[in-house]
Amino acid sequence: MGWFEARDRTGEPGAELARRLRRCLASALVAQGLAPLAEEWWHWSFGDQRWADHHGEPRTRYGLVPD
Secondary structure (H helix, E strand, O other): HHHHHOOOOOOOHHHHHHHHHHHHHHHHHOOOOEEOOOOOEEEEOOHHHHHHHHHOOOOOOOOOOOO
């Protein structure tokens, strides 16, 4: 979220409320074990490679779907 919030939105209507709501959502999702994508606050992962790397897991929870 830092990348998204780096742009100065001071004075824009609702900017502070939007920031607080993004942070609230992020806290809830991290508490449930999801992994964020730093560049896009709206993308989250669970069980995939990004999730495993973020949480220091040795492998993903999901594998390839058999044919």
